[in-house]
Amino acid sequence: MSQINVDAAEIEKFSQLAAKWWDKTGEFKPLHDINPLRLDYIDQHAHLSGKTVLDVGCGGGILSESMALRGAENVLGIDMAELSLQTATTHAAEQAMDNVRYRCISVEDLAVEMPHTFDVVTCMEMLEHVPDPASVIRACAKLVKPDGWVFFSTLNRNAKSYVHAIVGAEYILNLVPKGTHDWQKFIAPAELARMARLAQLNVSGCMGMSYNLLSKKYFLCDDVSVNYMMACRSMAA
Structure with missing residues (x-):
């Protein structure tokens, strides 16, 4: 077994909210919206x-489902928060979905088991x-x-992500619970791209995601200054 790459406080934080994953008006509303x-x-x-x-850090299964x-054809969701996985498994069963399943295992250990x-x-x-x-990127x-x-x-x-994601989203707009994020753990796109390349992944695209205060809707854009997604292809032969 590898040394587990887990922050116990983060697991506890999401475990306390485990029953609310599928409440589209609750703490996880932003995840449902995006x-x-x-x-x-x-x-x-x-x-x-x-x-x-494979959905790494699947939580309650919103994206997996x-x-x-x-x-x-089949989706495996993994997470280290067992209570979140219980919620995910129950919801999938209620929807009679037989092409999605969940496991409590670290991505590093799964990489050893199923490369x-x-x-x-x-x-x-x-x-x-x-x-x-x-470590997560290498395992993926x-x-x-x-x-x-x-x-x-x-x-x-x-500075912009601190204002938008911490001050705005957590304290002013109450889009997510206070304490959801630690700004010092945020990752610049150049840093993520470098880690991806070191893991033998080729960056194919990067897209930003923003929130419109008037419409209260999220949209994709070229601005990666706050939230962003990155698409990569494996360079392995």
Whole structure:
């Protein structure tokens, strides 16, 4: 077993909210709101239909289920918060979904167990919650098949992201619970791209995500100064 790349305080934080993952008006409303954008971005690049997919840091299964519904042949969601996985498993069973399943295992340990297994690997809104994001990126690169797709999303680290993601989202607009994010753990796109390349991933695209205060809706854009997604292809032979 590898040394677990987990922040116990982060696991506890999400465990306390585990029963609320599928409340579309509660603490996870922003994830439900951005999920169609994430899903379309992934599908446009990787064409999910018939694919074998891994969702790293799946939480309650919001993205995992949507990728299964989009046509993925099978989806495995992994997370280290067991209570979140219980919520995910229960919800999938209620929807009679037989092409999605969940496991409580670290991505590093799964990479040892199932290398080069998945057509698509997603790791969304997770890198900023772990002690060693580079370790997660290396594991994702090992898990994907040669020429497969790996997707990351996280938050940029600059003054604007502090104002928008911490002050605005947590304290003024109350979009997410206070204390959800630690600004010092945010990752600049250049840093993420460098870690991806070191893990033998080629960056194919990067897209920003912004929030319109008037419409109260999220939209994709070229501005990566706060939230962003990155699409990568495996360079493994």
